[in-house]
Amino acid sequence: MYLLVKDDLIEDIKQGRLKAGDKLLSESELCKKYSISRMTVRQAINELAMEGLAESIRGKGTFVTKSQTTQRNLRSFTDTVKSQGAIPTTKIIEFSTVHSLGIISEKLDLDSDAKYYKLKRLRYADNDAVALETAYLPQEYCVNLGKYDLTESLYGILEKVYKYKIMKTNCTIEACISNTPITKYFERTKSFPMLKVTSVLYTNTGLKLFYEEAYYDSKRYKYQVDISGR
Numbered sequence: 001m002y003l004l005v006k007d008d009l010i011e012d013i014k015q016g017r018l019k020a021g022d023k024l025l026s027e028s029e030l031c032k033k034y035s036i037s038r039m040t041v042r043q044a045i046n047e048l049a050m051e052g053l054a055e056s057i058r059g060k061g062t063f064v065t066k067s068q069t070t071q072r073n074l075r076s077f078t079d080t081v082k083s084q085g086a087i088p089t090t091k092i093i094e095f096s097t098v099h100s101l102g103i104i105s106e107k108l109d110l111d112s113d114a115k116y117y118k119l120k121r122l123r124y125a126d127n128d129a130v131a132l133e134t135a136y137l138p139q140e141y142c143v144n145l146g147k148y149d150l151t152e153s154l155y156g157i158l159e160k161v162y163k164y165k166i167m168k169t170n171c172t173i174e175a176c177i178s179n180t181p182i183t184k185y186f187e188r189t190k191s192f193p194m195l196k197v198t199s200v201l202y203t204n205t206g207l208k209l210f211y212e213e214a215y216y217d218s219k220r221y222k223y224q225v226d227i228s229g230r
Contacts, residue, residue, distance in 0.1 A: 001034065001036045001040050002036075002040045002041070002043040002044040002047070003044075004034070005030060005034055005036070005040070005041060005044035006044040006047050006048060009024065009044070009048060009053075009054075010048070010053065010084075010085045011085075013053060013064055013085050014085040014086075018064050019064060020064050020065060021063060021064060022063065022064045023060075023061050023062070023063050024045070024054065024061065024062045024063065024064070026061060027041050027042065027045075030044075045062055048062075049062075051084050053065060053084065053085065076153040076154065076155035076156065077123050077131060077133070077153075078090075078152070078153035078155075078156070079153065079155075081123075081125045081130075086125040086126045087125070087126055087127075088123065088124065088125060089123075089124040089127070089151070090121050090122070090123055090124070090150075090151040090152075091121065091122040091124070091151075092119070092120070092121055092150055092151060093120040093121060093122055093132075093185070094118060094119070094120040094134075095117065095118070095119050095120075095146060095150060096117075096118050097115060097116070097117060097118070097139070098115070098116050098118045098136070099113060099114065099115045099116065100112065100113055101114075101116060101136065104116070104136050104211045107200055107208070107211055108138065108200065108208045108210070108211055109208055110138060114138055114139075114140070115138070115139045115140075116136045116137060116138055116139060117135075117136070117137045117139060117142065117145050117146070118134065118135075118136055119133075119134070119135045119136075119137065119145075119150060119154070120132070120133070120134040120135075121133050121134075121135075121150070121151075122185055122186075125220065128220060129185070129186045129187065129217065130216060130217055130220045130221050131214055131215065131216045131217070131221060132182055132185055132186070132214065132215045133212060133213075133214040133215075134212065134213045134214070135154060135210055135211070135212045136210060136211045136212070137209070137210040138210065141162070141164075141207075141209060141210070142158065142161075142162050145157075148161060158209065164203045164207075164209055165203055165204040166201050166202070166203060166204075166209065167202060167203060167204040168201075168202040169199045169200065169201050169202065170199065170200045170202070171197055171198060171199035171200075172197070172198045172199075173195060173196070173197050174195070174196045174197075175193065175194075175195065175196075175218070176193075176194050176195075176196045176215075177191045177192070177193060177194065178191045178192050178193075178194050178215070179191070182194070182215055186217065192217065192218075192219075193218045193219070194215050194216060194217060194218055195215070195216040195218050195221065195222075196213070196214070196215055197212075197213075197214045197215075197216065198211075198212070198213050198214075199211070199212045199213075199214070
């Protein structure tokens with residue numbers, strides 16, 4: 001039942017029936033509307049808050065916020081943004097062929113003179129720039145990649161066209177401040193806090209499929225990592 005409440009509220013936000021700053025129905029009103037317990041309502045609201053869609057203010061209620069995109073598991077940026085009720089769009093900054101990338105070739109277990117497609121994209125959620133991603137894909141793994149619409153999900157293209165199933169990522173997450181070129185890409189006038197995420201993506205067969213370096217606006221994007229005991 002909490003998922004029903006959550007999904008209804010997300011749909012209201014997505015369709016514009018609830019806008020940033022709007023107050024949600026109170027817990028008691030939601031309990032009455034759905035004939036559910038207060039605990040169930042709180043679970044729905046807590047999940048909205050975790051996804052950056054709502055904020056509870058003590059003594060005032062719960063309000064719709066400007067969404068913070070949350071990366072919880074291995075999924076594409078496109079799917080992550082869509083799952084949180086926002087509209088993803090992409091601007092291609094660069095698509096080129098590069099080679100002699102020694103460090104990247106070492107990470108992907110390829111020869112030092114391997115050729116790559118370099119794909120740099122600026123990613124948006126509801127028209128707000130959220131991420132600058134640069135992927136290096138070995139040409140031998142995805143021949144003629146430029147034929148396809150690279151404003152769409154790269155994961156989707158790799159799976160549907162090239163039959164790769166991305167199952168794992170080895171990534172490093174660092175805090176940083178945007179440099180001058182990145183600040184300009186995001187159309188800002190001052191440097192701002194970012195998350196830098198470097199990743200090697202693996203297929204279900206253990207193939208190191210590509211390397212990616214991404215910069216995320218830390219106010220609009222967060223990573224959630226689950227750590228368990230051995």
